[in-house]
Amino acid sequence: MKTLSRIYTALIFLFLYSPIAVLVVFSFNNSRNRVKWNGFTLKWYADLFENELILESLKVTLTVAILAAVISTVIGTLAAIGIHGMNRKLRQTFLAVNNIPMVNPEIVTGISMMLMFVFVFRMTGLLRPGFFTLLLAHITFCIPYVVLQVMPKLRQMNRHLYEAAVDLGCPPVSAFFKVVLPEIFPGVLTGALMAFTMSLDDFVISYFNAGSTAQTLPVTVYSMTKKPMTPEINALSTLMFLAVLLLLILVNVAQIRDASKKGRKI
């Protein structure tokens, strides 16, 4: 029975990761052939860093991801504090609303945002599709993840901590930074990392909201597949996979650290 379940697990991992393994292996293949192995090379990686288009979209991706992570973390944390202070009925309503964008099909979110940006642009001339709309879209879909990471930290916090700080003469804003933020910081950090990863990762929403001036890396990869493909794509995809993997590991390590810290306290 035990061996059976082991084999089953192994098979699942095989199915999940064999495509990625193939991708990684062939990113080092010294040939344009996508079937036959022709020896090891780093040529495709070198090419990658000479490709203007890719470098440009890498810059866009990182800029958007960093800005979106920072801004959505600030907004999401404030939102979580607001929701936390509500009475139970309102709080549950807001949390439900917060969850909708996460379960909503991305394509619906993407298209609806695009329609709205186009509408606003036609009516007012503001929000021309481009870098700014891309950033707005990313901030929007990142916020719910931040809220979801910060909420449990607020719930775990002794609700008198803030009051105690104010009681000792601390003005409200400074009480937040001195007492509340250190308490919820692990949640804020994982929220920010998660927002960064989600933004880096996103294709569908970026595809509809980037306009023609600001393409992110995943969108560029997609447009490259329309032309005759080069193994450059394999190399690029491998790098993106590794970057996201690294971030996910970071998020997990942060969470485990926090959990074990809590464990020690008790």
Place this chain on the structure above:
Amino acid sequence: MLLRFHAAGRDDIHHTPQETFYRKGGCIYMDSKNIIRLENISVSFDDQSVLQNLDLQISDGEFVTLLGPSGCGKTTTLRIIGGFLKPDSGSVFFDDQLVTDLPPHKRPVNTIFQRYALFPHLNVFDNVAFGMQVRKMKKEEIRERVEEMLRLVNLTGFEKRSVNTLSGGQQQRVAIARALAIHPRVLLLDEPLAALDLKLRKDMQAELKNIQKRLGITFIYVTHDQEEALSMSDTVVVMDSGKIQQIGTPQDIYNEPTNAFVADFIGESNILDGVMLSDYLVEFFGRKFSCLDSGFEPNEPVDVVIRPEDIDIVEPIKGDLVGTVTSVTFKGVHYETIVDFKGFKWMIQTTDFYDVDRTIGIKLNPEDIHIMKKSEYSGMFGDYSSYSEEFDEMADPEAALTGEEAEER
């Protein structure tokens, strides 16, 4: 250092000779000097009234206890004084200045929260120093005063410890040091000892009282433990369902309860229906008794309170009333004897043993009989007919609390 603060905090006394003050039990009292005044305060949550037209005046330097059953509005009253809750109507005065709208960080009042609320990411030193750092005091002065405060609460040498590694009693001391370090005029304490075991609680009671006397700060103390309230306070405020039932010294509250609720909540009481025939003469159980109370209408129905420890047991023929013992419980200092008088059961505390089914007589002296006006609480308390040990334990808030605390750990 401590003495300097003590004197500095009391400058007003020396400069206002027209105000009379006197010493009593080591505390300084001043006539006509309120530090806090609540006027006509009402609060409700979700249409449920929690405080109703509450009036309360607290004198400078007093140890005041708010005493009442769970949910009667003690914490709510404290939060209004601390500024964490705005009353729906009414005013809060501090030194005769209106502070109803003043936010908590601007009030010279500090709070000890029930769950301590120490800052978990700071060590003991930084917790105690917090309020002084907010006030941007000099580093040297902060260090000095933290040490002084830790000495005051017997925690010298704990500066570097993380507050998460402290025991409940130690955490409570840090909370007290933290609040006292910024020299508040008034300290609010919300059931500060509820989470401690009995022995530690007794020690801390004495220690708190000591600190209050030494610093001369006004303490407003919340508890639902009547013994704690009686032994620590200068003034006890008995509350029930959002209203103040009685304000007075512990002796007043015990000896002259104003209604059946107070009589029952503070200690044990036999409460009987009676009729005030004239001044100093009351009738109950079909007999006339002389008493010390006056000022009632002729033939006014009243509640009569007789404390179990005031009743003298005598031979049946010599007794004012004759009854039969139905149960006896040994309580260490005395026997708790339940006696049936014509179907109405009294509790009598006596050092002599009278066995079940024995017929006894009792003698009531005028000073043992306390008369109260009829109130909404009449007929609800003071009958020991359904009395049993089990019931007593269940109704004991302390027993209930210990169970709750145990679960939380």
